[in-house]
Amino acid sequence: MDQESASTKRDVIVLGLRRKILSRELDRGERLRQDQVADWFNASITPVREALRILEAEGLVTSEAHRGVRVAGVDVDRLKSLFVTRKLTETFAIARATTRISRHELRQAERLLEALDEASADGDSLGRNTRNEEFHFFFYDRCGMPALRDDIAARWRAFPWDLTLDSPERLDQVHAEHQSIVDAVRDVDPDRAARRLGDHITNGFLRLAESTTGHAVSDPFDFDTD
Incomplete structure (x- = not known):
């Protein structure tokens, strides 16, 4: 996958996960497994990781060592x-x-x-x-x-x-x-x-x-x- 198509896939995943969270399809605190997210969007792990980093910067997901990535709670x-x-x-x-x-x-x-x-x-x-x-x-x-x-x-x-x-x-x-x-x-x-x-x-x-x-x-x- 070239750099441009990887970026496009990343953006699709960002928009899709944001929509799942804001539509309440994903609950606050719910764990997000990278392989499962990749299956949802027919993507490789690399754009999934990049998308999750963007969503973490936005405050929609959180990541912790040994606990993985979760939909963020409300601080x-x-x-x-x-x-x-x-x-x-x-x-x-x-x-x-x-x-x-x-x-x-x-x-x-x-x-x-x-x-x-x-x-x-x-x-x-x-x-x-x-x-x-x-x-x-x-x-x-x-x-x-x-x-x-x-x-x-x-x-x-x-x-x-x-x-x-x-x-x-x-x-x-x-x-x-x-x-x-x-x-x-x-x-x-x-x-x-x-x-x-x-x-x-x-x-x-x-x-x-x-x-x-x-x-x-x-x-x-x-x-x-x-």
Whole structure:
């Protein structure tokens, strides 16, 4: 296998394993045997190892001596760090994007929001996560700073979307939060768009952290919180 085709196979495995994790086909903490992964993707061990190293850098898998590779659990301290950096960078990006998006373009965001609602109503977790990402990155793609967009994407991939709550109550709240973001952008109000997105990211983090730890978690943006 030449270098280019090996890299292509590696990327296919990365995308495939990421999809299996985020669709809950693979459980958190589940062991990943390299030979089994190779069978799944009709690949040799070399691109599998390379793919697992990429996913480990993203925080989706972990490796330990004598224990092999496993789907990563959720480390609360890392989750807090991801939340803080996501909120800082994503709110800045949407504020910049707000003055760059035309009303015509905004119709695309509204269509993405409709597709997200349909996936949520169908109970399609993977589809919901995919449409959710497309909705958010509609704005980040238009912030005028490609490197910032890529930085946001790296943190987005490390976030445990497979564990986000999908209760009807939370889905209704998410819809309202998303709509408030669209409304702020339509009004060309960068500060309000950033606040609405910040509130949305905070609410999602607090619910996820509570479900992960079994108790309420304070907002890390509270300076009195450790």
